[in-house]
Amino acid sequence: xxxxxxxxxxxxxxxxxxxxxxxxxxxxxxxxxxxxxxxxxxxxxxxxxxxxxxxxxxxxxxxxxxxxxxxxxxxxxxxxxxxxxxxxxxxxxxxxxxxxxxxxxxxxxxxxxxxxxxxxxxxxxxxxxxxxxxxxxxxxxxxxxxxxxxxxxxxxxxxxxxxxxxxxxxxxxxxxxxxxxxxxxxxxxxxxxxxxxxxxxxxxxxxxxxxxxxxxxxxxxxxxxxxxxxxxxxxxxxxxxxxxxxxxxxxxxxxxxxxxxxxxxxxxxxxxxxxxxxxxxxxxxxxxxxxxxxxxxxxxxxxxxxxxxxxxxxxxxxxxxxxxxxxxxxxxxxxxxxxxxxxxxxxxxxxx
Numbered sequence: 001x002x003x004x005x006x007x008x009x010x011x012x013x014x015x016x017x018x019x020x021x022x023x024x025x026x027x028x029x030x031x032x033x034x035x036x037x038x039x040x041x042x043x044x045x046x047x048x049x050x051x052x053x054x055x056x057x058x059x060x061x062x063x064x065x066x067x068x069x070x071x072x073x074x075x076x077x078x079x080x081x082x083x084x085x086x087x088x089x090x091x092x093x094x095x096x097x098x099x100x101x102x103x104x105x106x107x108x109x110x111x112x113x114x115x116x117x118x119x120x121x122x123x124x125x126x127x128x129x130x131x132x133x134x135x136x137x138x139x140x141x142x143x144x145x146x147x148x149x150x151x152x153x154x155x156x157x158x159x160x161x162x163x164x165x166x167x168x169x170x171x172x173x174x175x176x177x178x179x180x181x182x183x184x185x186x187x188x189x190x191x192x193x194x195x196x197x198x199x200x201x202x203x204x205x206x207x208x209x210x211x212x213x214x215x216x217x218x219x220x221x222x223x224x225x226x227x228x229x230x231x232x233x234x235x236x237x238x239x240x241x242x243x244x245x246x247x248x249x250x251x252x253x254x255x256x257x258x259x260x261x262x263x264x265x266x267x268x269x270x271x272x273x274x275x276x277x278x279x280x281x282x283x284x285x286x287x288x289x290x291x292x293x294x295x296x297x298x299x300x301x302x303x304x305x306x307x308x309x310x311x312x313x314x315x316x317x318x319x320x321x322x323x324x325x326x327x328x329x330x331x332x333x334x335x336x337x338x339x340x341x342x343x344x345x346x347x348x349x350x351x352x
Contacts (some may be wrong), residue, residue: 007037008089009059011104013114014044014052015094017190018248018267019291021048022274023139024094025055025158030146032057034153041088043079043103050248051271054160064103073102080106092145093124113145138291157294160274163253170250176217176240183214183335184255184272186263187231188224188243192313194285195264197323197331199227203234204328205262209335210237217258218243219251219268260339262331265291273298278338280331284323285310297341299334301326 010031014024021044028040039059042052045066052061064079066072080103091104093114101123104112113126121127128149133141137155144152171178187202189195206216216235218228220243228243242251255261255268256275263269263279265286273279273295281293283302287309293300302308308322315321 008087009039009041011088011091011109012040012042013093013100014042016045016048018048018051019270021051022158022270024142025160025274026139026156027142027146028055028057029156030143030153034146054163056161076102077106079103083107094142158274162256163249165253167253174242177215180213180215181259182217183209184217184219184258184261186219186266186268187227188220189264189266194312194315197264197282199230200234201328202231205331206235206239207237208328208332219255260335262335269293278342280334280338282326285312297338299338301331301334
C-alpha cells in the first residue's frame, strides 16, 4: 500500500459473513495504526454491514445490495461508478470472489489490493498469493493486506464498540429479567449443521445453567428460530428465546451484557468475543486453529477425531460424531471456569 497516500480514504470491500466482518475489525485497526489520517469506508452486503458500524475507525458503511451467490455484474458496476467521486485512493477486497473486485475496478480506484482468486487479478493492481489460506488464521490473512506483500503487520485483536441502544427499553420490549446472571446461548451456524451442537445438548446445558441460578437467553437470526424453539421445548426450564426477534445490532447489545456466552463457531461467537464476553465455543466441522475465539477469556471445547476438521456444511459420515461426543456437563464446567476468571478479574462475584 502506498505510504504517499496519507489522507485519502480507503475503501474496504467487506465480507458477507458476520463472523468475517468482526474479524475485519482487526484489519481496520491495523490500517488506523499505519495510516491514522486515512478514513476507512466499508462496502458490504446487508447481512454483515451492521457490524461495520460497530468498528471504531469506520467512517461510512455502504450497502452492497447483493447476497450470497448473486453475481449482479451491472449492479456492482453501477455501485462502483457511484463511488468514483468519493476519492478513495486504495481499495482492499476481502472476499475472494471475482465479483467482489468489480466495484473498486469500476470506481477506478488507483490501488486495488486483494488475494489472487477466480482469475480476478486483472481487476486488481496488487494481487497477492493466498497459499496459506487453508492453514492461516482468517484474521492474519485479513490483516496481511494492510501492509506490503511479504511484510504483514501484527494482528490486533478484533474489537467492537457496544451498540448505542437503550437497553432498558430493549429489556422491557422482550420482558427480560436480569436479576440473575445471564448465560447467552448461540445455537445457530449460518454455514451449516455440521457446525451446530445438537439442540438436545443445548437443552441439557440450559437445565444445568438454570439449576445453578442462571437466566438462559437464546440468540440467533430468523434461520435459527427452529433450533431455538426446539431447545426451549426440550429444556423444560424458563428461557428467553430471542432468535429471529431482534436485529443484529440489538442482539449484539444484549450479548454484550451477558455474563457468559456459549456458542458454536458462528458469527455471533465472534461478536460476543469482540465485545469481551467470557466465552465458551463448541467446535465441530470447523477448525479452532483457523477461526479461534479472540476474546481474552475464552475456552474451546472440541474432540479429536481423524475426520475433523472436515470443513463440510453437513457431516459426510452422517454421524455428527465430533459434536455428539461433547456432553453438556463438559461445556457447563467450561462456563463456570470462564465465569470464575471474570469474577477474579472484576474483584466481585458473578456467580449466582
